[in-house]
Amino acid sequence: MTVAPAPVLATPSLPAAPIRKRRLNRKTREALLGYALILPALVVFGVFIYYPFIRNFYLGFHQAPLFGAGVGKYVGLDQWKSILDLDTLLPLLALGLAVSFGVTLVLFVVVPAVRSMARRGRSPGEAISTTLRTRSWTRLALAWLIIAFSIGLWVFTTRSDTQFARGLATSFALYLMMLPAILILGTLLAVLAHRVLKGVTVFRTLFMMSLATGVGVAGTIFFTLLNPQVGLLPWLGLDANPAPLENPTWARPSVAIFVVWLEIGLAFIILLAGLQGIPDDLYEAARVDGAGPMRRFWQVTVPMLSPTLLFVFVVGSIFAITQSFPYVDVTTGGGPLGKTQTLPWSIVDTLRGTNPDRSRAAILSVALFVITLVFTMVQLTVLERRVHYGGGERG
Amino acid sequence: MGRVAFKGVSKRFGNTVAVADLDLEILDKEFLVLLGPSGCGKSTALRMIAGLEDPTEGTIEIGDRVVNDLEPKDRDIAMVFQSYALYPHLTVRGNIEFPLKSRRVPKEQREELVVEAARALGLEELLDRKPAQLSGGQRQRVALARAIVRRPQVFLMDEPLSNLDAKLRVQTRAELIELQRRLATTVVYVTHDQVEAMTMGDRIAIIADGRLQQVGRPQDVYEKPGNVFVARFIGSPPMNTVTGKLLHSDGGLQVDFSGGAIPLPDDLAAAVRTMGVTDVVVGVRPEHLELSSDGPVSATVTVIEALGAERHVICRLSDGQMVIVRQESEEAAPDAGSTVRLITDPSRLHLFDTLTGLRVEP
Numbered sequence: 001m002t003v004a005p006a007p008v009l010a011t012p013s014l015p016a017a018p019i020r021k022r023r024l025n026r027k028t029r030e031a032l033l034g035y036a037l038i039l040p041a042l043v044v045f046g047v048f049i050y051y052p053f054i055r056n057f058y059l060g061f062h063q064a065p066l067f068g069a070g071v072g073k074y075v076g077l078d079q080w081k082s083i084l085d086l087d088t089l090l091p092l093l094a095l096g097l098a099v100s101f102g103v104t105l106v107l108f109v110v111v112p113a114v115r116s117m118a119r120r121g122r123s124p125g126e127a128i129s130t131t132l133r134t135r136s137w138t139r140l141a142l143a144w145l146i147i148a149f150s151i152g153l154w155v156f157t158t159r160s161d162t163q164f165a166r167g168l169a170t171s172f173a174l175y176l177m178m179l180p181a182i183l184i185l186g187t188l189l190a191v192l193a194h195r196v197l198k199g200v201t202v203f204r205t206l207f208m209m210s211l212a213t214g215v216g217v218a219g220t221i222f223f224t225l226l227n228p229q230v231g232l233l234p235w236l237g238l239d240a241n242p243a244p245l246e247n248p249t250w251a252r253p254s255v256a257i258f259v260v261w262l263e264i265g266l267a268f269i270i271l272l273a274g275l276q277g278i279p280d281d282l283y284e285a286a287r288v289d290g291a292g293p294m295r296r297f298w299q300v301t302v303p304m305l306s307p308t309l310l311f312v313f314v315v316g317s318i319f320a321i322t323q324s325f326p327y328v329d330v331t332t333g334g335g336p337l338g339k340t341q342t343l344p345w346s347i348v349d350t351l352r353g354t355n356p357d358r359s360r361a362a363i364l365s366v367a368l369f370v371i372t373l374v375f376t377m378v379q380l381t382v383l384e385r386r387v388h389y390g391g392g393e394r395g
Numbered sequence: 396m397g398r399v400a401f402k403g404v405s406k407r408f409g410n411t412v413a414v415a416d417l418d419l420e421i422l423d424k425e426f427l428v429l430l431g432p433s434g435c436g437k438s439t440a441l442r443m444i445a446g447l448e449d450p451t452e453g454t455i456e457i458g459d460r461v462v463n464d465l466e467p468k469d470r471d472i473a474m475v476f477q478s479y480a481l482y483p484h485l486t487v488r489g490n491i492e493f494p495l496k497s498r499r500v501p502k503e504q505r506e507e508l509v510v511e512a513a514r515a516l517g518l519e520e521l522l523d524r525k526p527a528q529l530s531g532g533q534r535q536r537v538a539l540a541r542a543i544v545r546r547p548q549v550f551l552m553d554e555p556l557s558n559l560d561a562k563l564r565v566q567t568r569a570e571l572i573e574l575q576r577r578l579a580t581t582v583v584y585v586t587h588d589q590v591e592a593m594t595m596g597d598r599i600a601i602i603a604d605g606r607l608q609q610v611g612r613p614q615d616v617y618e619k620p621g622n623v624f625v626a627r628f629i630g631s632p633p634m635n636t637v638t639g640k641l642l643h644s645d646g647g648l649q650v651d652f653s654g655g656a657i658p659l660p661d662d663l664a665a666a667v668r669t670m671g672v673t674d675v676v677v678g679v680r681p682e683h684l685e686l687s688s689d690g691p692v693s694a695t696v697t698v699i700e701a702l703g704a705e706r707h708v709i710c711r712l713s714d715g716q717m718v719i720v721r722q723e724s725e726e727a728a729p730d731a732g733s734t735v736r737l738i739t740d741p742s743r744l745h746l747f748d749t750l751t752g753l754r755v756e757p
Contacts, residue, residue: 284447285480289541290468290497299493303484 053369059362066355083363085160089152092159096152097144104144108135142377149374164364167343168371170252174342175320177256182316183309185260186267191301193268194275204269211265219330222258245332251339259320259327267312274308275301318375322368343368396458397423397548397581399444404453406439406605413439415605417453426575426582428596430589432628436605437585441551444583445474457549468497470549473542477554479534481526487513487537488522494545512544515574532563539574549581556591568594589629593617601625619745623752626678626745632707635718636678638749641667650677650744654713655692660741662757667746672755678745681707681721686729690738694718696729710735 024032060080063072080086113127122130157169193203210218225232228243244250282304286296302309325344328334334341334349341349343364350361399421406414414436421427429437442448443455446467454461462470473494481490491512495505513519516536526534535555542550555571556564572595575582586592592599593613601608601616601624609621620626626634639650648664649656659667667675686708694710697717706728708720720737722728729735746755 279478279480281476281478281480282482284445284467285474285476285482286493286497287447287467288445288472288474289494291493292468292497295497300482303482306484 056362056365059359060366062359064357064359072359079359080363083162083360084164084367085156085162088160089156092156093148093152095155096148096150099151100144100148103147104140108140108143145377146374149371153371163341163346164343164367166338167341167346167364170340171321171324171342171344173252174256174259174324174340175317177253178259178320179313179316181256181260182264182267183313185264186271186312187305187309189264189268190271190275191297193272200272204272207268208265210262213262215262215326216330218262219258219327222261222331226254242336246336248337248339251332251336255328255331255340258331259324262327263319267316270312271305271308274305277308278304314375318372321375322372398456398458399549399581399583400456401440401443402454402456404440404443404450404455406436406443406448407451412436412605414443414450417607419600419607419610421581421583424579424581426572426584426595426597428592428599429583429585429602430592430596430599430628431587431602431608433587435602437587437602438553440602441474441553441583441585444470444549445472445551446470471547472549472551473545473547474551475538475542475553475555477557479526479538479555479558481534481537481541483526486523486525487518487529487540490526490537491518491522491540491544494541498545508544512540515543515577516540531559532567535559535567539571543574543578546578547580549583550575552582552584554586555584557586557588564591571595590631593629599629601628603628619754619756620678621754623676623678623747626747626754630680632681632719632721634678634680634745635684636676636747637712637716637718639675639677641673641675650675650746652677652692652712652714652716654694655690655736657691657739657741657744659744659746660757663741663744663746663755666755666757670748670755672746672748674749675755676747676749676752678747679718679739679743681719683739683743684718684720685738686720686722686726686735687738688736690736692737694735694737696731696733696735699728699731701728708735710737 059071061074061076063075063079065072109128109131113124113131116122116131117124117127153168154172157165157172159165189203189207193200193207196203213221223245224230226244228234228241231243233239233244244254278301282300283296286300291299322344324342325348328340328342328345329348332340334345347361347364347368350357350364401417401419404414404417405412417440429440431437439448443450444457446462446465450463454463456462457470457472482493485493488509491509492505495508500508509522510519513522516539518533518536518540521529521533521537526537529537535558538555556567559567568591584591584595596613598610599613599616600610603624609616609625611619616625617629620629620634623636627636637652639652642649642651642656647661648659648667650659692712694712696708696710698709700707700709701724704724706722706724706726708722708729710718710720712718718737747753748755
């Protein structure tokens with residue numbers, strides 16, 4: 001270690017670079033470069049997403065020709081009315097909005113206000129005004145909209161006997177079977193794999209394996225598995241006639257099991273990553289503080305994992321509502337008795353055969369889009385909330 | 396009773412020895428600091444008291460019980476983590492209440508205890524906030540409140556001040572000592588900061604490479620470091636340690652540096668002879684060195700650090716070894732680059748055996 005005065009470097013002064021005259025100023029040049037960079041993506045999205053999307057509306061306003069391609073005559077809203085059964089749907093949505101207003105008010109304003117009255121001894125007026133002040137208006141509005149939509153669509157599926165209503169009912173029924181299973185099983189598997197630290201790569205590979213399997217291949221395997229003659233069920237000694245996939249009672253649960261089986265790996269891997277993000281010292285603090293395994297799970301794991309769980313929930317919901325076509329098509333093909341004709345499956349099915357009705361498919365697609373949009377809005381607020389959540393605690 | 400004892404405790408992770416054959420008794424109501432550089436095993440020792448790590452060998456006692464097989468929750472301890480480990484989804488109240496809830500303390504009693512702990516640390520106003528809305532110092536106090544709320548026998552603290560800024564650290568240091576006096580409990584405190592150790596500990600246990608180097612009151616450790624490691628670790632600026640040759644001259648013993656020789660006091664010389672030491676490391680604290688025109692050792696000044704009240708003159712002996720001299724700022728400062736002569740009171744010298752590193756004690 002030598003401590004010596006640093007020699008002063010003689011810096012030769014360089015001649016200043018000649019100023020080149022440019023036609024465009026810096027801001028404009030940067031903007032042009034920006035547009036140039038997003039252009040390829042814009043073209044791809046434009047051709048394959050934006051144009052078909054807009055074209056859907058156009059098709060919806062025109063009758064499909066009886067034979068061949070092309071666009072038939074303009075019929076305005078007529079087809080929308082009949083296919084989506086708007087005469088039934090719109091009043092129900094309006095009713096949903098009204099009922100939802102009350103529900104939202106009770107759930108997010110009255111209940112918290114009453115709780116704060118009970119806990120802090122506030123007067124009713126004071127409690128309601130503080131609650132309203134601390135609520136985010138966009139979130140209240142979203143809650144209102146989502147509850148309204150759910151109520152409206154649910155009643156609609158029981159009142160209308162259109163292809164749209166039946167598809168929607170099937171989609172929601174499948175969704176309600178799949179999503180809790182994915183969340184609960186995914187968490188369970190992730191927690192188990194996380195505890196067995198040494199074999200974690202093995203479990204990760206095992207649980208992820210189904211993800212790498214194509215839906216078609218997996219469908220064939222599943223079909224064989226549930227075959228009443230050679231499959232798993234007779235081997236277990238169960239009478240599987242008719243085969244579950246052809247049995248009106250068991251078709252939906254079977255498809256749900258198929259999807260969960262195939263896609264659980266993704267939920268598992270996301271939740272495992274979430275678990276690994278929970279600092280160990282929180283568990284250690286909980287152990288020292290006297291919390292047993294169950295209390296640690298409910299008081300540390302679940303709350304710390306809740307942003308990840310919400311993420312899986314939202315992404316899983318969108319997936320379950322919009323992506324059901326291939327899973328249904330390779331297992332039941334929409335049968336038995338149309339029990340598994342989900343909305344996405346119906347859209348594709350409308351386009352099959354000798355006489356595809358492209359206008360009907362277009363209108364159903366737009367409806368599916370609107371439903372998905374509502375879910376996406378939840379996703380956006382959830383993601384925004386995640387940002388508030390994690391930050392700040394760790395130094 | 397808040398006594399803690401390590402009896403022949405070792406901890407190995409695979410082939411790595413984190414703690415080797417530790418024997419240490421921490422007295423009831425004592426503030427004991429485990430001090431050492433990072434990775435020396437001090438945190439592992441603390442975590443073994445908590446029950447977060449199991450010792451590979453040996454027994455650990457808390458009070459009169461051997462606790463090796465007890466769960467952390469049954470050991471009657473509380474721990475403050477370096478990161479504070481607050482539950483981010485719970486309010487301050489929820490955090491402080493957590494250990495009570497885990498132990499099913501009835502609600503009315505819980506509320507009383509939480510308020511009491513919050514008051515002790517000045518947190519009453521913050522009870523309904525979440526940890527993310529608190530400053531570093533406030534979070535640290537919440538972690539302390541969560542620890543004291545249950546009134547355990549022993550507090551374990553793992554570098555609790557290291558995430559605070561320098562000014563707050565000094566203030567919190569004093570508050571922690573006060574808190575310990577008030578609660579009259581045992582504290583085992585892990586730190587790598589020797590200033591913290593000196594100012595806070597009733598006793599300090601210095602650990603290096605998993606081995607206990609020395610235990611003692613701060614002043615004793617400072618005045619009589621047991622080996623070269625402790626000598627260099629305690630004190631700021633650290634003790635000067637230079638290698639010197641022993642010169643036997645008629646009647647006496649001298650240590651020779653390549654810039655001059657210093658005669659040893661008789662008792663120290665006798666100790667060197669009886670121990671049969673051949674090579675020594677000589678230690679002298681910077682405050683015990685002086686610049687003097689008739690000093691026996693010559694050196695060259697390389698850098699001068701002015702700290703306001705005091706000044707550190709960094710010098711090099713002629714063989715290149717570095718020594719630091721601490722001066723009061725009223726004393727005349729030498730020029731950088733000039734040659735000076737150093738003098739010390741021979742009774743202030745510390746002698747260590749080069750082979751074993753151990754102190755030569757008359």
